[in-house]
Amino acid sequence: MGRRNSSPGNLTHLKVPFMRTLFWMSLLLMMCLYPSYCRPNIWPNDNLPELEIAFKDLGKLMMEVGLMLAHHCDRYVMRQGVGSYDGDSLEQTIARSRCHKGRLLYYFPRQFSKQTDFDSVSSWCGWHTDHGSLTGLTCGLFTKNSMEVPCPDSAAGLYIRTRDNQVVKVVFDEDQLAYQIGETTEILSRGYLCATPHCVQAPSSENASNVDRSTFALFMQPDWNEKLKFPSEIPYHQELIPPNGTLTFGEYSERLVDKYYQTTT
Numbered sequence: 001m002g003r004r005n006s007s008p009g010n011l012t013h014l015k016v017p018f019m020r021t022l023f024w025m026s027l028l029l030m031m032c033l034y035p036s037y038c039r040p041n042i043w044p045n046d047n048l049p050e051l052e053i054a055f056k057d058l059g060k061l062m063m064e065v066g067l068m069l070a071h072h073c074d075r076y077v078m079r080q081g082v083g084s085y086d087g088d089s090l091e092q093t094i095a096r097s098r099c100h101k102g103r104l105l106y107y108f109p110r111q112f113s114k115q116t117d118f119d120s121v122s123s124w125c126g127w128h129t130d131h132g133s134l135t136g137l138t139c140g141l142f143t144k145n146s147m148e149v150p151c152p153d154s155a156a157g158l159y160i161r162t163r164d165n166q167v168v169k170v171v172f173d174e175d176q177l178a179y180q181i182g183e184t185t186e187i188l189s190r191g192y193l194c195a196t197p198h199c200v201q202a203p204s205s206e207n208a209s210n211v212d213r214s215t216f217a218l219f220m221q222p223d224w225n226e227k228l229k230f231p232s233e234i235p236y237h238q239e240l241i242p243p244n245g246t247l248t249f250g251e252y253s254e255r256l257v258d259k260y261y262q263t264t265t
């Protein structure tokens with residue numbers, strides 16, 4: 001049990017408060033610089049206190065598995081004989097990032113959707129690629145009036161488009177995880193890894209009324225401050241990136257948000 005030494009020549013007692021202040025100041029700066037991505041979490045602790053712990057546990061597991069996958073992605077790129085990325089490897093980039101996003105995704109029952117073509121493969125979520133590095137996914141959970149139900153339509157669920165342009169339904173169980181490659185990984189690997197085009201089909205059967213879908217997605221991304229050196233041949237969003245340019249991932253993300261939502265910077 002020692003007394004804190006607060007003699008004028010010893011500033012150790014100031015170190016912890018100083019570091020804490022520095023942390024909060026840097027967080028506030030990030031929230032100003034990258035407002036679309038740096039926001040506090042909102043937990044429904046009054047109504048569902050167990051959610052925060054379960055959410056973080058699952059996110060941590062998906063992160064650990066995603067890092068192992070990133071390791072093998074890097075080995076694949078290296079084996080192509082083109083050396084590594086311009087910057088650090090995918091695994092290193094993800095490992096040091098503070099920018100990963102876990103989100104609970106919710107797909108409304110069809111009667112609340114503006115979509116009218118429920119036979120379309122993209123009736124619940126249109127075709128797109130994620131813009132980050134890797135996206136981890138749990139399988140879809142279908143519920144009706146807040147009770148879990150089996151999927152009422154075997155055609156409903158997640159679809160991807162393969163490199164040879166085949167549309168494939170993704171099937172995996174509740175004790176399995178799936179990962180999709182994002183645009184940033186395709187860009188930085190110069191196309192040796194391809195972003196995964198994907199969409200979600202809603203159930204269209206008669207008993208699909210009031211059936212919704214939920215899933216957990218972990219968007220694994222470079223850090224906001226990570227400088228990304230974009231190669232000259234960029235398959236995505238060329239108008240946002242200067243030729244052979246360098247942007248932080250935060251800058252790149254904000255430009256994408258502006259593009260998608262047509263706001264002004």
Ligand SMILES: [Fe+2]
Nearest residue numbers: 128129130198
């Ligand atoms: Fe997506």
